[in-house]
Amino acid sequence: MIITTSRKPVAQLVQEAMEIGRRYGITYIDRGNLSLSGLLDRYGAVLVLSRERLSCHTAAGELFFHPNMAAVRIKLMRQGKTDRMVRVMGLKPGDNVLDCTAGFCADSLVAQMAVGQQGRVVALEKSLPVYLVADHGLRHYSGPERLRELARAIELRHADFREYLEALPPGSFDVVYFDPMFSKPILEAAALRPLRPLAFHRPLTREDIALASRVARRRVVVKQHSSFDFAGLGLSLAPGSEDKKIAYGVLDIKESNDG
Ligand SMILES: C[S@@+](CC[C@H](N)C(=O)[O-])C[C@H]1O[C@@H](n2cnc3c(N)ncnc32)[C@H](O)[C@@H]1O
Structure with a gap:
């Protein structure tokens, strides 16, 4: 599992994703132009931090919080x-x-x-x-x-x-x-x-x-x-x-x- 951000993130989002990665020992990958499907193929589980939420993508879909x-x-x-x-x-x-x-x-x-x-x-x-x-x-x-x-x-x-x-x-x-x-x-x-x-x-x-x-x-x-x-x-x-x-x-x- 890795952690990245949505595309074109603001600096604060990058900092936040890096901090989660550091705290929990999850590798942070700079999103750049990388596609989600490419990241999924390579890593299996991908945490994506966006302005709206933190979600985890796998082949089974996107896991996100919803009450x-x-x-x-x-x-x-x-x-x-x-x-x-x-x-x-x-x-x-x-x-x-x-x-x-x-x-x-x-x-x-x-x-x-x-x-x-x-x-x-x-x-x-x-x-x-x-x-x-x-x-x-x-x-x-x-x-x-x-x-x-x-x-x-x-x-x-x-x-x-x-x-x-x-x-x-x-x-x-x-x-x-x-x-x-x-x-x-x-x-x-x-x-x-x-x-x-x-x-x-x-x-x-x-x-x-x-x-x-x-x-x-x-x-x-x-x-x-x-x-x-x-x-x-x-x-x-x-x-x-x-x-x-x-x-x-x-x-x-x-x-x-x-x-
Ligand atoms: C069916 S879900 C619970 C759904 C929850 N009641 C709700 O209302 O959203 C079961 C959860 O328990 C977690 N779980 C299973 N074994 C556990 C353990 N030994 N300690 C803590 N959590 C565990 C699973 O990872 C999973 O997320």
Whole structure:
């Protein structure tokens, strides 16, 4: 993977792209007259910084930050509707959430909306290009103010959730959340196609859930395809998941401690 700019960049953009490259050990290539397809053929993955955004191009397309799905869900929440994920998590204002699989941060944005300014959402992303694209997107998003505030509030970290969970003191977050890549992609999620070659895909294990249940004060929540074996991870199916393509598995910490 390399980093470059859009064509005819202003000096500040070049400086910024070089700085990202320096900080994360990614080679910076002067764009000059180089075509994107030529760069893709040569390097496979190309980060492009433009005035509008930082995106990552691969053969699967352009990965860029867009809060579209979260924006729809947040609008419905403002109208008084309860978001399904928020209900399963049992979120209320002031809660602290650890989103172990940040991706585009759509779920983090919705969680941030639910926990409000007194609450906290920390999101972890292991893939460097996905992290860089999402981080730049959250910090530079210039849409409606209410979404901008939510985007700026999320604390996104470039981290592996296993290492991160291991290092946290017990009971650090109210809810720990996972939305790992589905092994079989859902057809409608075509917008996620550019994410697939850049994302990490290892399935969740019982050890991951054990790590999460040490860190969660209240609940561990996992989102997966409805055919997923939640019981195999020691999770129970959240009510309302039965007739849906996407289901949630939960582990209630109080219940499991009670025995
Ligand atoms: C399906 S996406 C999450 C989408 C996200 N919930 C959203 O609303 O945009 C899964 C993400 O988790 C990341 N991931 C997978 N394993 C990880 C790990 N061990 N640590 C941190 N992130 C991981 C992948 O790289 C991918 O970006």
